[in-house]
Amino acid sequence: MRIDLPRIDLPRIDLHCHSAVSDGTRPPAEVVRRAHANGVGVLALTDHDTTAGWDEAAAALPDGMTLVPGIELSCQKDGDSLHLLGYLFDPAHPDLAAELARIRDDRVIRAKLMVERLQDLGADVTWEGVRALAQGDAVGRPHIARALLAAGAVATIDEAFTPRWIAPGGRAHVDRYALDPVRAVRLVTAAGGVSVLAHPRARRRGYVFGDEVIEELAAAGLAGVEVDHPDHDPADRAALRALAASLGLAATGSSDDHGALTGDRIGCETTAPEAYQALVAAGG
Template identity: 75%
Template sequence: MRIDLHSHSDASDGTRPPAEVVRRARENGVDVLALTDHDTVAGWDAATAALPDGLTLVPGIELSCRYEGRSLHMLGYLFDPGEPELAAELARIRDDRVTRARTMVSRLQELGVDVTWEAVRALARGEAVGRPHIARAMVDAGAVRTPDEAFSSRWIGQGGRAYADRYALEPARAIALVRAAGGVCVLAHPRARRRGYLFADAVVEELAAAGLAGVEVDHPDHAAADRARLRDVAAALRLVPTGSSDDHGALTGDRLGAETTAPDAYAALTGMICDRPEGARKAR
Protein backbone atom coordinates (compact mmCIF):
# COMPACT_ATOMS: atom_id res chain seq x y z
CA MET A 1 0.00 0.00 0.00
CA ARG A 2 1.35 3.42 -1.03
CA ILE A 3 0.44 6.21 1.41
CA ASP A 4 1.33 9.87 0.75
CA LEU A 5 0.39 12.18 3.63
CA HIS A 6 1.35 15.64 2.30
CA SER A 7 0.15 17.23 -0.95
CA HIS A 8 -1.13 20.56 -2.26
CA SER A 9 -3.68 21.76 -4.79
CA ASP A 10 -4.43 25.15 -6.29
CA ALA A 11 -6.66 25.80 -3.27
CA SER A 12 -3.33 27.04 -1.86
CA ASP A 13 0.03 27.06 -3.66
CA GLY A 14 -0.12 23.90 -5.76
CA THR A 15 -0.63 24.18 -9.51
CA ARG A 16 -3.27 21.46 -10.00
CA PRO A 17 -6.98 21.57 -9.07
CA PRO A 18 -7.99 19.15 -6.29
CA ALA A 19 -9.75 16.86 -8.76
CA GLU A 20 -6.58 16.57 -10.82
CA VAL A 21 -4.46 15.98 -7.72
CA VAL A 22 -6.46 12.92 -6.69
CA ARG A 23 -6.56 11.61 -10.26
CA ARG A 24 -2.80 11.96 -10.64
CA ALA A 25 -2.22 10.36 -7.26
CA ARG A 26 -4.12 7.24 -8.29
CA GLU A 27 -2.34 7.14 -11.65
CA ASN A 28 0.95 7.23 -9.72
CA GLY A 29 -0.09 4.17 -7.72
CA VAL A 30 -1.02 6.00 -4.51
CA ASP A 31 -3.65 4.23 -2.40
CA VAL A 32 -4.03 6.81 0.40
CA LEU A 33 -3.52 10.55 -0.11
CA ALA A 34 -3.72 13.44 2.35
CA LEU A 35 -4.65 16.80 0.82
CA THR A 36 -2.92 19.36 3.05
CA ASP A 37 -3.26 22.81 1.55
CA HIS A 38 -1.77 25.75 3.41
CA ASP A 39 -4.16 27.14 6.04
CA THR A 40 -7.29 26.12 4.14
CA VAL A 41 -9.64 23.18 3.70
CA ALA A 42 -11.19 24.67 0.55
CA GLY A 43 -10.04 21.77 -1.63
CA TRP A 44 -11.58 18.97 0.42
CA ASP A 45 -15.02 18.85 -1.20
CA ALA A 46 -13.74 19.02 -4.78
CA ALA A 47 -11.19 16.28 -4.07
CA THR A 48 -13.87 14.08 -2.49
CA ALA A 49 -16.28 14.60 -5.38
CA ALA A 50 -13.61 13.50 -7.88
CA LEU A 51 -12.15 10.67 -5.81
CA PRO A 52 -11.20 7.79 -8.14
CA ASP A 53 -11.84 4.17 -7.27
CA GLY A 54 -9.13 2.68 -5.10
CA LEU A 55 -7.96 5.94 -3.53
CA THR A 56 -8.64 6.90 0.08
CA LEU A 57 -8.56 10.63 0.84
CA VAL A 58 -7.31 11.88 4.22
CA PRO A 59 -8.61 15.44 4.76
CA GLY A 60 -5.79 17.58 6.11
CA ILE A 61 -4.10 20.96 6.27
CA GLU A 62 -0.63 22.49 6.58
CA LEU A 63 -0.77 25.11 9.30
CA SER A 64 1.50 28.16 9.34
CA CYS A 65 3.28 28.36 12.70
CA ARG A 66 6.15 30.32 14.17
CA TYR A 67 8.72 29.03 16.63
CA GLU A 68 11.12 31.55 18.16
CA GLY A 69 10.75 33.85 15.19
CA ARG A 70 11.16 31.15 12.54
CA SER A 71 8.58 29.62 10.24
CA LEU A 72 7.47 26.12 11.22
CA HIS A 73 4.80 24.05 9.46
CA MET A 74 2.38 21.67 11.13
CA LEU A 75 0.32 19.04 9.32
CA GLY A 76 -3.16 18.41 10.75
CA TYR A 77 -5.31 15.44 9.82
CA LEU A 78 -8.92 14.30 10.22
CA PHE A 79 -10.19 17.23 12.27
CA ASP A 80 -13.48 19.09 12.29
CA PRO A 81 -12.92 22.30 10.27
CA GLY A 82 -16.07 23.79 11.78
CA GLU A 83 -14.70 23.82 15.32
CA PRO A 84 -15.19 27.53 16.14
CA GLU A 85 -11.80 28.40 17.62
CA LEU A 86 -9.84 26.62 14.91
CA ALA A 87 -12.02 28.09 12.16
CA ALA A 88 -11.48 31.60 13.54
CA GLU A 89 -7.71 31.15 13.59
CA LEU A 90 -7.68 29.83 10.03
CA ALA A 91 -9.67 32.86 8.86
CA ARG A 92 -7.24 35.20 10.61
CA ILE A 93 -4.24 33.45 9.03
CA ARG A 94 -5.75 33.61 5.54
CA ASP A 95 -6.68 37.29 5.90
CA ASP A 96 -3.14 38.12 6.97
CA ARG A 97 -1.77 36.18 4.02
CA VAL A 98 -3.45 38.74 1.75
CA THR A 99 -2.08 41.69 3.72
CA ARG A 100 1.40 40.20 3.64
CA ALA A 101 1.30 39.42 -0.07
CA ARG A 102 0.17 42.96 -0.91
CA THR A 103 3.02 44.35 1.18
CA MET A 104 5.59 42.20 -0.61
CA VAL A 105 4.22 43.18 -4.03
CA SER A 106 4.55 46.87 -3.04
CA ARG A 107 8.13 46.32 -1.88
CA LEU A 108 9.01 44.53 -5.11
CA GLN A 109 7.57 47.41 -7.09
CA GLU A 110 9.75 49.82 -5.08
CA LEU A 111 12.72 47.65 -6.08
CA GLY A 112 11.80 48.04 -9.74
CA VAL A 113 10.11 44.67 -10.29
CA ASP A 114 7.13 44.86 -12.65
CA VAL A 115 4.79 42.69 -10.55
CA THR A 116 1.20 43.65 -9.82
CA TRP A 117 -1.24 42.49 -7.17
CA GLU A 118 -3.68 41.58 -9.95
CA ALA A 119 -1.13 39.21 -11.49
CA VAL A 120 -0.44 37.54 -8.14
CA ARG A 121 -4.14 37.19 -7.33
CA ALA A 122 -4.78 35.63 -10.73
CA LEU A 123 -2.21 32.94 -9.96
CA ALA A 124 -3.70 32.35 -6.50
CA ARG A 125 -6.94 30.73 -7.60
CA GLY A 126 -7.74 29.58 -4.08
CA GLU A 127 -8.16 31.57 -0.89
CA ALA A 128 -4.64 31.04 0.50
CA VAL A 129 -2.34 33.40 -1.38
CA GLY A 130 1.34 32.88 -0.61
CA ARG A 131 4.92 33.55 -1.58
CA PRO A 132 4.96 30.85 -4.30
CA HIS A 133 2.32 32.85 -6.19
CA ILE A 134 4.50 35.97 -5.93
CA ALA A 135 7.52 33.96 -7.09
CA ARG A 136 5.64 32.73 -10.14
CA ALA A 137 4.53 36.28 -10.93
CA MET A 138 8.17 37.37 -10.68
CA VAL A 139 9.11 34.72 -13.24
CA ASP A 140 6.35 35.94 -15.55
CA ALA A 141 7.65 39.50 -15.13
CA GLY A 142 11.20 38.41 -16.03
CA ALA A 143 12.68 39.39 -12.66
CA VAL A 144 13.91 35.86 -11.91
CA ARG A 145 14.40 32.74 -14.01
CA THR A 146 12.81 30.26 -11.63
CA PRO A 147 10.50 30.48 -8.59
CA ASP A 148 13.30 29.12 -6.39
CA GLU A 149 15.45 32.13 -7.33
CA ALA A 150 12.81 34.42 -5.80
CA PHE A 151 13.26 32.76 -2.39
CA SER A 152 16.56 34.46 -1.62
CA SER A 153 17.71 37.35 0.53
CA ARG A 154 17.72 39.44 -2.64
CA TRP A 155 13.96 39.06 -3.00
CA ILE A 156 11.27 37.33 -0.91
CA GLY A 157 13.27 34.84 1.15
CA GLN A 158 13.04 35.24 4.93
CA GLY A 159 14.85 38.47 5.77
CA GLY A 160 14.98 39.44 2.09
CA ARG A 161 14.56 42.95 0.72
CA ALA A 162 10.90 42.43 -0.14
CA TYR A 163 10.05 39.97 2.62
CA ALA A 164 7.17 40.70 4.99
CA ASP A 165 6.20 38.77 8.10
CA ARG A 166 2.67 37.60 8.89
CA TYR A 167 0.48 36.18 11.59
CA ALA A 168 1.17 32.55 12.50
CA LEU A 169 0.26 30.20 15.33
CA GLU A 170 2.55 29.03 18.07
CA PRO A 171 3.13 25.31 17.35
CA ALA A 172 1.81 24.14 20.71
CA ARG A 173 -1.38 26.13 20.15
CA ALA A 174 -1.79 24.66 16.65
CA ILE A 175 -1.50 21.17 18.12
CA ALA A 176 -4.05 21.99 20.82
CA LEU A 177 -6.52 23.44 18.31
CA VAL A 178 -6.33 20.43 15.99
CA ARG A 179 -6.62 17.99 18.88
CA ALA A 180 -9.64 19.88 20.25
CA ALA A 181 -11.20 19.50 16.79
CA GLY A 182 -10.69 15.73 16.93
CA GLY A 183 -7.54 15.48 14.79
CA VAL A 184 -3.84 14.75 15.07
CA CYS A 185 -0.71 16.74 14.16
CA VAL A 186 2.56 15.80 12.46
CA LEU A 187 5.57 18.12 12.29
CA ALA A 188 6.29 18.88 8.63
CA HIS A 189 9.79 18.63 7.06
CA PRO A 190 11.80 19.62 10.18
CA ARG A 191 15.15 19.08 8.40
CA ALA A 192 14.45 20.69 5.01
CA ARG A 193 17.75 22.54 5.22
CA ARG A 194 17.66 24.02 1.73
CA ARG A 195 14.44 25.85 2.58
CA GLY A 196 15.57 26.92 6.04
CA TYR A 197 13.43 24.48 8.02
CA LEU A 198 15.94 23.14 10.52
CA PHE A 199 14.69 22.30 13.99
CA ALA A 200 16.77 20.57 16.63
CA ASP A 201 15.81 17.37 18.43
CA ALA A 202 14.91 19.43 21.50
CA VAL A 203 12.18 21.22 19.53
CA VAL A 204 10.65 17.92 18.46
CA GLU A 205 10.78 16.77 22.08
CA GLU A 206 9.05 19.97 23.23
CA LEU A 207 6.27 19.53 20.69
CA ALA A 208 5.87 15.86 21.58
CA ALA A 209 5.20 16.94 25.15
CA ALA A 210 2.53 19.32 23.78
CA GLY A 211 0.69 16.48 22.06
CA LEU A 212 2.41 16.07 18.69
CA ALA A 213 1.49 12.71 17.13
CA GLY A 214 4.18 12.29 14.51
CA VAL A 215 7.10 13.71 12.57
CA GLU A 216 7.67 13.78 8.81
CA VAL A 217 10.81 11.72 8.30
CA ASP A 218 10.89 10.72 4.63
CA HIS A 219 10.61 13.91 2.61
CA PRO A 220 12.25 14.89 -0.70
CA ASP A 221 14.19 17.71 1.01
CA HIS A 222 15.59 15.50 3.80
CA ALA A 223 19.12 14.09 3.49
CA ALA A 224 19.72 10.43 4.37
CA ALA A 225 21.53 11.28 7.61
CA ASP A 226 18.70 13.56 8.73
CA ARG A 227 16.13 10.88 7.98
CA ALA A 228 18.03 8.37 10.07
CA ARG A 229 18.30 10.79 12.98
CA LEU A 230 14.62 11.77 12.80
CA ARG A 231 13.63 8.12 12.79
CA ASP A 232 15.63 7.58 15.99
CA VAL A 233 14.09 10.68 17.58
CA ALA A 234 10.59 9.55 16.62
CA ALA A 235 11.19 6.12 18.14
CA ALA A 236 12.56 7.60 21.37
CA LEU A 237 9.59 9.97 21.73
CA ARG A 238 7.00 7.43 20.54
CA LEU A 239 6.06 9.62 17.58
CA VAL A 240 4.74 8.20 14.32
CA PRO A 241 7.32 8.54 11.49
CA THR A 242 5.62 9.54 8.24
CA GLY A 243 6.69 9.90 4.62
CA SER A 244 5.26 12.30 2.07
CA SER A 245 5.93 13.83 -1.33
CA ASP A 246 4.92 17.41 -0.39
CA ASP A 247 3.80 17.65 -4.01
CA HIS A 248 2.92 21.10 -5.39
CA GLY A 249 2.17 19.98 -8.94
CA ALA A 250 4.36 21.46 -11.67
CA LEU A 251 6.34 23.47 -9.10
CA THR A 252 7.81 20.27 -7.65
CA GLY A 253 7.79 18.07 -10.73
CA ASP A 254 4.45 16.32 -10.11
CA ARG A 255 5.98 13.93 -7.60
CA LEU A 256 2.90 12.44 -5.88
CA GLY A 257 3.92 9.17 -4.23
CA ALA A 258 7.64 9.98 -4.40
CA GLU A 259 7.89 9.43 -0.63
CA THR A 260 5.46 7.30 1.35
CA THR A 261 4.32 6.37 4.86
CA ALA A 262 4.49 2.76 6.03
CA PRO A 263 1.06 1.13 6.48
CA ASP A 264 1.72 0.38 10.16
CA ALA A 265 2.64 4.03 10.77
CA TYR A 266 -0.55 5.17 9.05
CA ALA A 267 -2.58 2.76 11.15
CA ALA A 268 -0.92 4.07 14.31
CA LEU A 269 -1.63 7.68 13.34
CA THR A 270 -5.29 7.15 12.52
CA GLY A 271 -5.66 4.94 15.58
CA MET A 272 -4.87 7.94 17.78
CA ILE A 273 -8.12 9.60 16.76
CA CYS A 274 -10.81 8.71 19.25
CA ASP A 275 -13.80 10.39 20.89
CA ARG A 276 -14.27 12.30 17.65
CA PRO A 277 -16.50 15.37 18.04
CA GLU A 278 -19.55 15.67 15.86
CA GLY A 279 -18.59 16.97 12.43
CA ALA A 280 -15.02 15.66 12.45
CA ARG A 281 -13.85 14.08 9.22
CA LYS A 282 -12.92 10.51 8.40
CA ALA A 283 -10.62 9.18 5.72
CA ARG A 284 -12.78 8.69 2.63
Protein backbone atom coordinates in the same frame (compact mmCIF):
# COMPACT_ATOMS: atom_id res chain seq x y z
CA MET B 1 -18.82 15.96 0.55
CA ARG B 2 -17.71 12.30 0.74
CA ILE B 3 -14.87 11.59 3.15
CA ASP B 4 -14.54 7.87 3.82
CA LEU B 5 -12.92 6.46 6.92
CA PRO B 6 -9.25 6.04 6.03
CA ARG B 7 -8.26 2.47 5.21
CA ILE B 8 -5.03 0.71 6.06
CA ASP B 9 -5.05 -2.05 3.42
CA LEU B 10 -4.01 0.03 0.42
CA PRO B 11 -0.45 -0.08 -0.87
CA ARG B 12 0.91 3.48 -1.18
CA ILE B 13 0.18 6.22 1.35
CA ASP B 14 1.17 9.84 0.69
CA LEU B 15 0.22 12.18 3.54
CA HIS B 16 1.40 15.60 2.29
CA CYS B 17 0.50 17.25 -1.01
CA HIS B 18 -0.82 20.58 -2.26
CA SER B 19 -3.27 21.81 -4.85
CA ALA B 20 -3.93 25.11 -6.59
CA VAL B 21 -6.19 26.00 -3.66
CA SER B 22 -2.94 27.03 -1.95
CA ASP B 23 0.48 26.98 -3.62
CA GLY B 24 0.31 23.90 -5.81
CA THR B 25 -0.28 24.15 -9.56
CA ARG B 26 -2.96 21.45 -10.07
CA PRO B 27 -6.66 21.64 -9.12
CA PRO B 28 -7.65 19.26 -6.29
CA ALA B 29 -9.41 16.85 -8.65
CA GLU B 30 -6.31 16.62 -10.83
CA VAL B 31 -4.15 16.01 -7.76
CA VAL B 32 -6.36 13.03 -6.94
CA ARG B 33 -6.18 11.70 -10.51
CA ARG B 34 -2.40 12.01 -10.63
CA ALA B 35 -2.04 10.32 -7.26
CA HIS B 36 -4.20 7.41 -8.41
CA ALA B 37 -2.19 7.11 -11.62
CA ASN B 38 0.98 6.93 -9.50
CA GLY B 39 -0.40 4.05 -7.46
CA VAL B 40 -1.29 6.04 -4.34
CA GLY B 41 -4.22 4.46 -2.51
CA VAL B 42 -4.36 6.84 0.46
CA LEU B 43 -3.81 10.54 -0.15
CA ALA B 44 -3.85 13.52 2.21
CA LEU B 45 -4.61 16.92 0.73
CA THR B 46 -2.76 19.38 2.96
CA ASP B 47 -3.09 22.83 1.48
CA HIS B 48 -1.63 25.74 3.42
CA ASP B 49 -4.02 27.08 6.05
CA THR B 50 -7.17 26.11 4.14
CA THR B 51 -9.54 23.19 3.70
CA ALA B 52 -11.16 24.67 0.60
CA GLY B 53 -10.00 21.84 -1.66
CA TRP B 54 -11.51 18.98 0.31
CA ASP B 55 -14.88 18.83 -1.45
CA GLU B 56 -13.46 18.83 -4.97
CA ALA B 57 -10.84 16.23 -4.07
CA ALA B 58 -13.41 13.98 -2.40
CA ALA B 59 -15.75 14.19 -5.39
CA ALA B 60 -12.92 13.05 -7.69
CA LEU B 61 -12.01 9.94 -5.70
CA PRO B 62 -12.07 6.72 -7.73
CA ASP B 63 -13.36 3.54 -6.14
CA GLY B 64 -10.89 2.04 -3.70
CA MET B 65 -8.99 5.28 -3.04
CA THR B 66 -9.17 7.17 0.25
CA LEU B 67 -8.79 10.88 0.91
CA VAL B 68 -7.40 11.91 4.28
CA PRO B 69 -8.63 15.46 4.96
CA GLY B 70 -5.67 17.56 6.04
CA ILE B 71 -4.01 20.94 6.21
CA GLU B 72 -0.53 22.44 6.57
CA LEU B 73 -0.63 25.07 9.30
CA SER B 74 1.69 28.07 9.30
CA CYS B 75 3.50 28.26 12.63
CA GLN B 76 6.52 30.09 13.98
CA LYS B 77 9.09 28.99 16.53
CA ASP B 78 11.63 31.49 17.85
CA GLY B 79 11.25 33.59 14.72
CA ASP B 80 11.62 30.67 12.30
CA SER B 81 8.84 29.29 10.11
CA LEU B 82 7.58 25.87 11.22
CA HIS B 83 4.92 23.85 9.41
CA LEU B 84 2.47 21.50 11.10
CA LEU B 85 0.37 18.94 9.27
CA GLY B 86 -3.11 18.36 10.71
CA TYR B 87 -5.36 15.43 9.78
CA LEU B 88 -8.90 14.20 10.43
CA PHE B 89 -10.02 17.29 12.36
CA ASP B 90 -13.34 19.13 12.33
CA PRO B 91 -12.80 22.27 10.20
CA ALA B 92 -15.80 23.90 11.87
CA HIS B 93 -14.25 23.74 15.34
CA PRO B 94 -14.62 27.39 16.41
CA ASP B 95 -11.16 28.03 17.84
CA LEU B 96 -9.34 26.39 14.93
CA ALA B 97 -11.62 28.00 12.34
CA ALA B 98 -10.99 31.44 13.85
CA GLU B 99 -7.22 30.99 13.70
CA LEU B 100 -7.36 29.77 10.10
CA ALA B 101 -9.40 32.82 9.10
CA ARG B 102 -6.90 35.11 10.81
CA ILE B 103 -3.96 33.43 9.04
CA ARG B 104 -5.65 33.67 5.63
CA ASP B 105 -6.59 37.32 6.15
CA ASP B 106 -3.01 38.13 7.11
CA ARG B 107 -1.71 36.28 4.05
CA VAL B 108 -3.61 38.73 1.83
CA ILE B 109 -2.40 41.79 3.73
CA ARG B 110 1.17 40.53 3.64
CA ALA B 111 1.10 39.66 -0.04
CA LYS B 112 -0.24 43.10 -0.97
CA LEU B 113 2.56 44.77 0.98
CA MET B 114 5.15 42.56 -0.72
CA VAL B 115 3.77 43.46 -4.15
CA GLU B 116 4.02 47.15 -3.25
CA ARG B 117 7.66 46.70 -2.22
CA LEU B 118 8.42 44.82 -5.43
CA GLN B 119 6.86 47.58 -7.48
CA ASP B 120 9.02 50.11 -5.64
CA LEU B 121 12.01 47.98 -6.64
CA GLY B 122 10.99 48.17 -10.28
CA ALA B 123 9.44 44.71 -10.69
CA ASP B 124 6.47 44.68 -13.07
CA VAL B 125 4.11 42.71 -10.81
CA THR B 126 0.56 43.54 -9.75
CA TRP B 127 -1.71 42.41 -6.96
CA GLU B 128 -4.30 41.37 -9.55
CA GLY B 129 -1.74 39.13 -11.22
CA VAL B 130 -0.66 37.51 -7.97
CA ARG B 131 -4.28 37.02 -6.90
CA ALA B 132 -5.08 35.29 -10.19
CA LEU B 133 -2.19 32.86 -9.68
CA ALA B 134 -3.35 32.06 -6.14
CA GLN B 135 -6.89 31.00 -7.21
CA GLY B 136 -7.89 30.49 -3.56
CA ASP B 137 -7.61 32.44 -0.31
CA ALA B 138 -4.22 31.02 0.71
CA VAL B 139 -2.05 33.44 -1.26
CA GLY B 140 1.64 33.12 -0.45
CA ARG B 141 5.22 33.72 -1.52
CA PRO B 142 5.18 30.98 -4.21
CA HIS B 143 2.49 32.93 -6.06
CA ILE B 144 4.57 36.11 -5.82
CA ALA B 145 7.60 34.17 -7.06
CA ARG B 146 5.63 32.95 -10.07
CA ALA B 147 4.52 36.52 -10.77
CA LEU B 148 8.15 37.68 -10.64
CA LEU B 149 9.11 34.93 -13.09
CA ALA B 150 6.27 35.86 -15.45
CA ALA B 151 7.35 39.51 -15.31
CA GLY B 152 10.91 38.60 -16.23
CA ALA B 153 12.29 40.03 -12.99
CA VAL B 154 13.87 36.65 -12.15
CA ALA B 155 15.14 33.83 -14.35
CA THR B 156 13.99 31.02 -12.04
CA ILE B 157 11.58 30.50 -9.16
CA ASP B 158 14.52 29.82 -6.85
CA GLU B 159 15.97 33.24 -7.68
CA ALA B 160 12.84 34.86 -6.26
CA PHE B 161 13.55 33.23 -2.90
CA THR B 162 16.80 35.11 -2.35
CA PRO B 163 17.58 38.20 -0.23
CA ARG B 164 17.39 40.26 -3.41
CA TRP B 165 13.67 39.58 -3.54
CA ILE B 166 11.37 37.69 -1.12
CA ALA B 167 13.58 35.53 1.09
CA PRO B 168 13.20 36.19 4.83
CA GLY B 169 15.03 39.44 5.46
CA GLY B 170 15.00 40.19 1.74
CA ARG B 171 14.28 43.55 0.17
CA ALA B 172 10.58 42.83 -0.42
CA HIS B 173 9.92 40.37 2.40
CA VAL B 174 7.14 41.03 4.92
CA ASP B 175 6.62 39.02 8.09
CA ARG B 176 3.27 37.33 8.64
CA TYR B 177 1.05 36.10 11.42
CA ALA B 178 1.66 32.48 12.37
CA LEU B 179 0.60 30.19 15.18
CA ASP B 180 2.74 29.11 18.07
CA PRO B 181 3.28 25.41 17.26
CA VAL B 182 2.33 24.15 20.72
CA ARG B 183 -0.97 26.02 20.43
CA ALA B 184 -1.42 24.65 16.91
CA VAL B 185 -0.97 21.06 18.11
CA ARG B 186 -3.52 21.63 20.86
CA LEU B 187 -6.00 23.26 18.47
CA VAL B 188 -5.84 20.29 16.09
CA THR B 189 -6.27 17.88 18.99
CA ALA B 190 -9.23 19.85 20.37
CA ALA B 191 -10.82 19.68 16.91
CA GLY B 192 -10.61 15.87 17.00
CA GLY B 193 -7.56 15.54 14.77
CA VAL B 194 -3.92 14.52 14.88
CA SER B 195 -0.81 16.53 14.01
CA VAL B 196 2.53 15.70 12.40
CA LEU B 197 5.57 17.96 12.25
CA ALA B 198 6.39 18.65 8.58
CA HIS B 199 9.94 18.34 7.18
CA PRO B 200 11.83 19.37 10.36
CA ARG B 201 15.26 18.88 8.72
CA ALA B 202 14.65 20.40 5.27
CA ARG B 203 18.01 22.15 5.41
CA ARG B 204 17.90 23.47 1.85
CA ARG B 205 14.79 25.48 2.69
CA GLY B 206 15.85 26.49 6.18
CA TYR B 207 13.40 24.30 8.10
CA VAL B 208 15.79 22.88 10.67
CA PHE B 209 14.53 22.14 14.17
CA GLY B 210 16.38 20.29 16.89
CA ASP B 211 15.28 17.34 18.96
CA GLU B 212 14.20 19.66 21.78
CA VAL B 213 11.50 21.23 19.59
CA ILE B 214 10.11 17.84 18.63
CA GLU B 215 10.18 16.76 22.27
CA GLU B 216 8.27 19.89 23.28
CA LEU B 217 5.62 19.31 20.64
CA ALA B 218 5.35 15.62 21.57
CA ALA B 219 4.61 16.66 25.15
CA ALA B 220 1.83 18.91 23.79
CA GLY B 221 0.21 16.03 21.88
CA LEU B 222 2.07 15.77 18.56
CA ALA B 223 1.29 12.41 16.93
CA GLY B 224 4.04 12.08 14.36
CA VAL B 225 7.09 13.41 12.53
CA GLU B 226 7.59 13.57 8.78
CA VAL B 227 10.77 11.52 8.34
CA ASP B 228 10.89 10.43 4.70
CA HIS B 229 10.72 13.69 2.74
CA PRO B 230 12.47 14.68 -0.51
CA ASP B 231 14.43 17.39 1.32
CA HIS B 232 15.74 15.09 4.08
CA ASP B 233 19.13 13.42 3.66
CA PRO B 234 19.76 9.83 4.84
CA ALA B 235 21.49 10.85 8.08
CA ASP B 236 18.64 13.14 9.11
CA ARG B 237 16.08 10.47 8.24
CA ALA B 238 17.82 7.95 10.45
CA ALA B 239 18.11 10.38 13.36
CA LEU B 240 14.46 11.46 13.06
CA ARG B 241 13.26 7.86 12.86
CA ALA B 242 15.12 6.98 16.03
CA LEU B 243 13.81 10.07 17.82
CA ALA B 244 10.24 9.35 16.73
CA ALA B 245 10.52 5.79 18.06
CA SER B 246 11.88 7.00 21.40
CA LEU B 247 8.98 9.47 21.77
CA GLY B 248 6.26 7.09 20.59
CA LEU B 249 5.56 9.17 17.48
CA ALA B 250 4.54 7.90 14.06
CA ALA B 251 7.28 8.28 11.43
CA THR B 252 5.59 9.36 8.23
CA GLY B 253 6.74 9.72 4.62
CA SER B 254 5.30 12.13 2.08
CA SER B 255 6.02 13.71 -1.29
CA ASP B 256 5.12 17.32 -0.36
CA ASP B 257 4.05 17.60 -4.00
CA HIS B 258 3.24 21.05 -5.40
CA GLY B 259 2.47 19.97 -8.96
CA ALA B 260 4.69 21.41 -11.68
CA LEU B 261 6.70 23.36 -9.09
CA THR B 262 8.10 20.12 -7.66
CA GLY B 263 7.99 17.91 -10.74
CA ASP B 264 4.62 16.23 -10.10
CA ARG B 265 6.16 13.85 -7.61
CA ILE B 266 3.11 12.46 -5.77
CA GLY B 267 3.99 9.11 -4.25
CA CYS B 268 7.77 9.56 -4.43
CA GLU B 269 7.87 9.16 -0.62
CA THR B 270 5.29 7.15 1.30
CA THR B 271 4.12 6.33 4.82
CA ALA B 272 4.25 2.78 6.18
CA PRO B 273 0.80 1.25 6.85
CA GLU B 274 1.55 0.81 10.55
CA ALA B 275 2.44 4.51 10.93
CA TYR B 276 -0.75 5.46 9.12
CA GLN B 277 -2.77 3.12 11.33
CA ALA B 278 -1.25 4.76 14.42
CA LEU B 279 -2.33 8.21 13.21
CA VAL B 280 -5.85 7.04 12.46
CA ALA B 281 -6.10 5.43 15.89
CA ALA B 282 -4.80 8.59 17.58
CA GLY B 283 -7.42 10.64 15.78
CA GLY B 284 -10.23 8.34 16.73
